[in-house]
Amino acid sequence: MKRPVSSQDPRRIPEQLRRKYDVRGPRYTSYPPANHFGPVDEQELLRRWRARNELADDPGLSLYLHIPFCRRRCLFCGCHTFVAKNAGQAGRYVSALIAEMKLAAGIIDPARPLRQIALGGGTPNFLEAGELDRLLRALHDTWAVQADAEKSVEINPRTATEEKLEVFLEHGFNRFSLGIQDFDPEVLRAVRRDQGLMEVEEVVSHLRGRGVDLLNFDLIYGLPGQELAGCLATADKVIELRPTRIALYSYAHVPWIHGHQRALEKLGLPGAEAKAEIFLALMDRFLAAGYLPIGMDHFALPEDSLARALQAGTLRRNFMGYTTGRGLDLLACGASAISAVGSTYAQDEKPLPAYLEGVEAGRLPVFRGFLLDRDDEIRRELLLELFCNFRLDLRALGQRFDIDATAYLAGDIERLDPLVRDGLVEIHDETIHVTDIGRFFIRNICMTFDRYLETDGGKRVYSRTI
Ligand code: SF4
Structure with missing residues (x-):
């Protein structure tokens, strides 16, 4: 390559x-970008969803579940998430997610092959083990999950426990994506993300011990206090732990959308030149360590499915970044989640009350979308x-x-x-x-x-x- x-x-x-x-400029995780979404003709939206049930050569489905809870908000966060005091608050939300899947299965034929499952957030492992199990059981009961489906979950090492990891393993999850961001404790403290290397190492060694080979590490650059030497030290630790996939995201500063990001301005954000220098230096390290460049900000070992998808021309870009499975219809459930089914986009209500009330009233909680011409x-x-x-x-x-x-x-x-x-x-x-x-x-x-x-x-x- x-x-x-x-x-x-x-x-x-x-x-x-x-x-x-x-x-x-847009990041093009959708086209048109989501700020162009608006009210949609629901009849036409559902007609287009149903039409996909009749495809002679069905590419299949990808299912994304959004868990919008975190214990504390990281100052750089651009995700749709809420700070919840305890996981008990999430029980009603899990019930709503299950209900939404069932509503969707009344429109999208549940016999369509489900080839990919992804849980993201927020923090999916914020949920208690029992709630995770309830959610994943319902998922498997509702959809035709294929035996070789890729099942991935985002894990915040800070709130991971062996009990929760076991639930995912029991349900066949085979790819774990760890939100590392940076290994420098000073940088993490400044952005209010207090996570230590040992926690990451423990999670990695537990998963490896249970036979999981497919690990993703998410990193971020462009944060206050990040300097080249520290970022290279992070890259070296990453290489030592050898995930099969690395996402190296540029910090997106959009304080007019995420007001909490304003606090980072006082700490001093690196300029374009410094960011470019860090990105290129880290890229050098990853390439020298045997990773292949994927798209604009991902790296993967040659055996990882992302590298294979690049070779096969089946690499895809969506709201989760670069993924495999181009052509699959993406059904996304949960507050703020965006489905991309055929020539449609549909986004669920963002505020929790509106999302919960919509589903509990028996309707798909779509508040905006786009019908592509x-x-x-x-x-x-x-x-x-x-x-x-x-x-x-x-x-x-x-x-x-x-x-x-x-x-x-x-x-x-x-x-x-x-x-x-x-x-x-x-x-x-x-x-x-x-x-x-x-x-x-x-x-x-x-x-x-x-x-x-x-x-x-x-x-x-x-x-x-x-
Ligand atoms: S853990 Fe992730 S989703 Fe939650 S606040 Fe931090 S960056 Fe955002």
């Missing part, structure tokens, strides 16, 4: 490019190609949608000219190639094809691209 630009590379990202392209579907597909594979074969896109893609996208391709001149993309043989340097600016490249961007009117809705 081609090695992308690295910090030792003479083609290192020129400063003027970093300055020029450090703008606000054909142009949206074409652009969604091309953005997925660029984000996942860093290239876009216009002929293949044209065949898929029965269009002359070069002619259809002529205006967009023309708008790429300045990015071609800056060396971020190359176009030849009806294929758009993202260059090594361009990978770093993939969000800016994709913005060229986003027909909704101009309607954002320069509002501060997105985080910075670097």
